Amino acid sequence: MELTLREFWTVIHGMGLGALFLLAFAGGLAGLWSLRSELVTAGGVRERLPRLEVGTWVMAVVAWLTVVSGTYLVYPWYRAKVPTSPRSILLADPSRAEWHNFGMEWKEHVAWLAPILATAVAYVVIYYGPRLAHEPRIRKALIVLFVLAFAAAGVAGVFGAFINKVAPTA
Amino acid sequence: MSIQTTTTQPDDRAVATEPMVRPVPLAAPRPSGPAAAAVLAAGIGSFTLGLMVVLSEASAAVGAALTWSAAVGPLSGKTGVTVLVWLVAWLALGLAWKGRDVDFGKVWTATLVLIVLGFLGTFPLFFDLFAAG
Numbered sequence: 001m002e003l004t005l006r007e008f009w010t011v012i013h014g015m016g017l018g019a020l021f022l023l024a025f026a027g028g029l030a031g032l033w034s035l036r037s038e039l040v041t042a043g044g045v046r047e048r049l050p051r052l053e054v055g056t057w058v059m060a061v062v063a064w065l066t067v068v069s070g071t072y073l074v075y076p077w078y079r080a081k082v083p084t085s086p087r088s089i090l091l092a093d094p095s096r097a098e099w100h101n102f103g104m105e106w107k108e109h110v111a112w113l114a115p116i117l118a119t120a121v122a123y124v125v126i127y128y129g130p131r132l133a134h135e136p137r138i139r140k141a142l143i144v145l146f147v148l149a150f151a152a153a154g155v156a157g158v159f160g161a162f163i164n165k166v167a168p169t170a
Numbered sequence: 171m172s173i174q175t176t177t178t179q180p181d182d183r184a185v186a187t188e189p190m191v192r193p194v195p196l197a198a199p200r201p202s203g204p205a206a207a208a209v210l211a212a213g214i215g216s217f218t219l220g221l222m223v224v225l226s227e228a229s230a231a232v233g234a235a236l237t238w239s240a241a242v243g244p245l246s247g248k249t250g251v252t253v254l255v256w257l258v259a260w261l262a263l264g265l266a267w268k269g270r271d272v273d274f275g276k277v278w279t280a281t282l283v284l285i286v287l288g289f290l291g292t293f294p295l296f297f298d299l300f301a302a303g
Binding site: 102105116117 | 245252
């Protein structure tokens with residue numbers, strides 16, 4: 001049960017960091033959704049807010065680590081100009097070329113939207129603190145940004161998983 | 171803070187009831203400027219990424235100029251410019267709107283438009299329309 005260095009970092013990037021972001025999304029969304037003055041007492045807001053603040057900032061940091069590790073560690077191995085690189089393997093087979101031309105080309109770009117949007121959410125959560133429960137318009141905007149960050153990360157995660165299945169970074 | 175209240179019984183006797191506890195007052199409202207700055211900057215950053223992708227596809231020269239790392243290729247510059255523009259926009263808007271209330275509705279609308287354009291710009295079927303040659 002050995003992993004090469006490249007396989008190890010590919011796992012860290014995708015199954016470690018990327019998966020952590022996607023899984024934490026559910027908790028963050030529930031936290032934002034339920035932070036309403038009509039649903040939670042002042043004490044409840046005080047109890048939930050630290051969790052939401054830590055959670056959104058951890059997600060933002062994890063998103064940054066995911067895209068940086070992907071772009072600067074895994075991606076160079078993927079696109080190396082050698083016949084055995086995943087990119088070369090995919091493009092050499094017309095039946096698999098679209099995994100690169102569509103899948104990877106979309107994934108490598110759209111993923112970077114996730115940390116930018118997630119950071120905005122985390123900042124605004126910290127900025128408003130308990131008053132966020134009384135700012136429905138701001139909270140709704142944060143939920144939308146949060147969902148869009150998840151969508152971007154989700155696209156990147158799905159295509160990353162499939163591409164690594166079809167042409168592993170070994 | 172608690173307030174002692176009384177109630178009147180049917181025989182007109184006034185009796186003390188449980189004290190009424192007022193909820194803890196909230197902190198003073200915060201101006202929307204800094205939050206709006208963060209949100210709009212995220213929109214600007216998203217749009218910038220989409221723009222960089224399209225420009226890189228449309229022009230080999232732009233693609234070459236965005237190749238800040240040979241190993242990573244043009245993606246290094248596309249994302250590098252994106253992050254720089256996002257941070258500068260956040261800083262500039264944050265300073266301009268510090269301590270102020272802004273029309274969050276308009277900011278949010280602009281942000282959504284920018285983010286949609288950003289997503290569109292990163293979509294292969296779209297940016298391939300601009301591919302050079």
